[in-house]
Amino acid sequence: MGERVLEDCDLCDSPGGEVVWESDLCRVVMVGDRDYPGYCRIIVNQHLREMTDLSQKERIQLMTVIFAVETAIRTLYQPDKVNLASLGNMTPHVHWHLIPRWRDDRHFPNPVWAEPQRPESPCRRRVDGRQLGDQIITALRTK
Numbered sequence: 001m002g003e004r005v006l007e008d009c010d011l012c013d014s015p016g017g018e019v020v021w022e023s024d025l026c027r028v029v030m031v032g033d034r035d036y037p038g039y040c041r042i043i044v045n046q047h048l049r050e051m052t053d054l055s056q057k058e059r060i061q062l063m064t065v066i067f068a069v070e071t072a073i074r075t076l077y078q079p080d081k082v083n084l085a086s087l088g089n090m091t092p093h094v095h096w097h098l099i100p101r102w103r104d105d106r107h108f109p110n111p112v113w114a115e116p117q118r119p120e121s122p123c124r125r126r127v128d129g130r131q132l133g134d135q136i137i138t139a140l141r142t143k
Helices: 057-079 128-143
Strands: 018-022 024-032 040-043 081-086 096-102
Touching: 024 057, 024 096, 040 057, 040 128, 057 081, 057 096, 057 128
Parallel strands: none
Antiparallel strands: 018 024, 024 040, 040 096, 081 096
């Protein structure tokens, strides 16, 4: 368990988005999806395929970061709902998607990977990476 697999991995070979916060364990990146401002990935910095490849302490640390990112996103964007997903079928590297959702977004009520229900999402507030990083730090301090 936990050994590096010899394969091409997009999340090992690139940041995976705009890095807004990072620790030894993981990084938080903004995806930059026009329809879903605030869409982030939380990516483990070492190539592991499954959550159970992490130690118990690392699992707790990772979930603490995920909850801090959710808190930051809720504060900055005030979405109607937040979706959390950890799939990894296409990229078998431990990472989580955190996607703010609104009742009038392109895909609601379906997942963002489903067929769109509307041609586009309304224009929403944009926040730069520094603001999001600051909110994540604030959320981590209050936990």
